[in-house]
Amino acid sequence: xxxxxxxxxxxxxxxxxxxxxxxxxxxxxxxxxxxxxxxxxxxxxxxxxxxxxxxxxxxxxxxxxxxxxxxxxxxxxxxxxxxxxxxxxxxxxxxxxxxxxxxxxxxxxxxxxxxxxxxxxxxxxxxxxxxxxxxxxxxxxxxxxxxxxxxxxxxxxxxxxxxxxxxxxxxxxxxxxxxxxxxxxxxxxxxxxxxxxxxxxxxxxxxxxxxxxxxxxxxxxxxxxxxxxxxxxxxxxxxxxxxxxxxxxxxxxxxxxxxxxxxxxxxxxxxxxxxxxxxxxxxxxxxxxxxxxxxxxxxxxxxxxxxxxxxxxxxxxxxxxxxxxxxxxxxxxxxxxxxxxxxxxxxxxxxxxxxxxxxx
Amino acid sequence: xxxxxxxxxxxxxxxxxxxxxxxxxxxxxxxxxxxxxxxxxxxxxxxxxxxxxxxxxxxxxxxxxxxxxxxxx
Numbered sequence: 145x146x147x148x149x150x151x152x153x154x155x156x157x158x159x160x161x162x163x164x165x166x167x168x169x170x171x172x173x174x175x176x177x178x179x180x181x182x183x184x185x186x187x188x189x190x191x192x193x194x195x196x197x198x199x200x201x202x203x204x205x206x207x208x209x210x211x212x213x214x215x216x217x218x219x220x221x222x223x224x225x226x227x228x229x230x231x232x233x234x235x236x237x238x239x240x241x242x243x244x245x246x247x248x249x250x251x252x253x254x255x256x257x258x259x260x261x262x263x264x265x266x267x268x269x270x271x272x273x274x275x276x277x278x279x280x281x282x283x284x285x286x287x288x289x290x291x292x293x294x295x296x297x298x299x300x301x302x303x304x305x306x307x308x309x310x311x312x313x314x315x316x317x318x319x320x321x322x323x324x325x326x327x328x329x330x331x332x333x334x335x336x337x338x339x340x341x342x343x344x345x346x347x348x349x350x351x352x353x354x355x356x357x358x359x360x361x362x363x364x365x366x367x368x369x370x371x372x373x374x375x376x377x378x379x380x381x382x383x384x385x386x387x388x389x390x391x392x393x394x395x396x397x398x399x400x401x402x403x404x405x406x407x408x409x410x411x412x413x414x415x416x417x418x419x420x421x422x423x424x425x426x427x428x429x430x431x432x433x434x435x436x437x438x439x440x441x442x443x444x445x446x447x448x449x450x451x452x453x454x455x456x457x458x459x460x461x462x463x464x465x466x467x468x469x470x471x472x473x474x475x476x477x478x479x480x481x482x483x484x485x486x487x488x489x490x491x492x493x494x495x496x497x498x499x500x501x502x503x504x
Numbered sequence: 505x506x507x508x509x510x511x512x513x514x515x516x517x518x519x520x521x522x523x524x525x526x527x528x529x530x531x532x533x534x535x536x537x538x539x540x541x542x543x544x545x546x547x548x549x550x551x552x553x554x555x556x557x558x559x560x561x562x563x564x565x566x567x568x569x570x571x572x573x574x575x576x577x
Contacts (some may be wrong), residue, residue: 150546223541226567231515286517294513297540297567364543369516376517377524379554435515449515 147222149363150382158363159385162467165352166259169207171400172344176411177263177394180207180356181256182438183247183427184412187463187472188340189313192332195460196467199327200338204317206346208442210353212310215361215446217354222362227303227387229450235496236434236451241465242489243430243438244485246461248472249423249482250274250414251436254367254431256388257424260413262393264405267420274421276371278428283376285433285497292500296449303448306449306456317346339412361443368428368437404497412475413466419478422486429493507533508573511548512568519544520551522572532577534560540568557564 148154161475166179177427184201193200208277219225247253250271252260253316255467257275261267320330327336342350359365362387368384397403407415414420436444444452466472471482509526511519519539528537537559538559549559552573561572 147542148545226541228513228540231513252567286521291514291518296513364546372517377551377554379551381550435517444515444561451515454534 147362152381154363155365155381155385156479158359158365159388160373160392161359161462162356162365162394163389165356165394166255166389167262167393167396167400169344169349169352170402172348174344174349175339175342175344176402178256178259178339178412179253179259181259182211182442183459184251184256184339186204186438186459187222187244187248187466188333189456190451190460190463191340191467192334192386194331194333195464197333198467199340201336201340201467202326202331202333202335203340204313205343206314206317206350207353207356208348209310209314211356211357211360211439211442212307212446214359215218215355215443216357218358218361219447225303225448226284227298227300227448227450228295229298230296231294231451231502233451233454234471235292235500236455237458237461238492239430239434239461239496240441240455240490243427243434243455243464244459245356245466245485245489246278246423246426246428246430246473247438248466249478249486250420250427251414251473253427255437255439257285258367258390259393262390263397264403265410265413266405267410267415267417270417270420271424274424275428276375277421278425279368279371279432280375282429282432282497283372286376287503289501290433291502295449298450305450306445307369314350314500322480328405337474356446357443357446360439360445363482364440365443366437366440368431369440371428372432373391414473414475414477416473416477419473419483419486423478426489426493427485429497430488433493435497446498509535509537510538511544512538514544515541519521520548523548523551524555527552527557532575534572534574537571537573538565538568539571545569545571552554
């Protein structure tokens, strides 16, 4: 059967659906220009679980669970579920850690960079340029023979671990629901103010997550791949997806009065251009070395890829470090500790890129 | 004589890079590429077509695919 969603028009439609739903999620309660941000939402989940204690970013975002379970459903429906693992897990773990630290230096993953642009936050332009620069460095390594080795087929149950974990998060949320005015409910933390306190209803968030997870698994939507394939192969297939996402979100933002152009006072953003660029350059390099943007890693985890799941676990650890060590930026800008973390992260990623090459 | 590229276990972009390296090496003829995910199958096919190679055959094999691409000399 031909995969309609993997055609050019399929990709355009998937990008459009994601853009529309992301903008609507903002309208329905998610933070501004953050309808969907995989890095921010994984960071919020880390906070909800108490692995970091930054009180403004704690919420067990159901969108992320939806992404994984939607992809899981699509993979089973279309017989694409392939339990696999074993391609340099420790390396992928640290790529996840540094990808998260880079993203939190900028304050967003590539998805949010596009949504920030669609909302008129021009600081995102520096972030997107940094993302392209990081991916470009990654493509040089790919041309030099960089790869993390082959995966191996594994037990079906091993491929189920991550989807079950995500479903478990949802159960935790049902058992420990948000209580108005309370920062904690059972084992879970809930922000009372800041971005973590802003969210669409659980059902809406979960449903949107499932829809996007399903479509993205089938279409192979990837924001890093979009730029990588353009640079490496001069191929614009995935790129059409991110353009259509941005245009769709922009149009819905206009209609719903969520478009506020400018540099200053943008929601959950700072104006340190150098660090917006640098943060996303680090994230972009880490995504390229790991083979996917944070969204794509979630979709791959849903179709049985244990290595992608390890990257996501790395992102959770990275988010914990970022907030416990004060590496994450805020509206005031990047922190001195964050700048040091950038240097460490860049050094680690370059070392990985230079030393893990083989000739085909 | 056909050339065989075993890209099983590799995630993208590796199968595409391996295919393009193969195309560059032999210029024309037949190449067989083995992949184990639908994503790799789609990406390899798309990349081969972009280089004006023809997809002559796609066979399911061991939970993966054997893709044959050809360019007349």
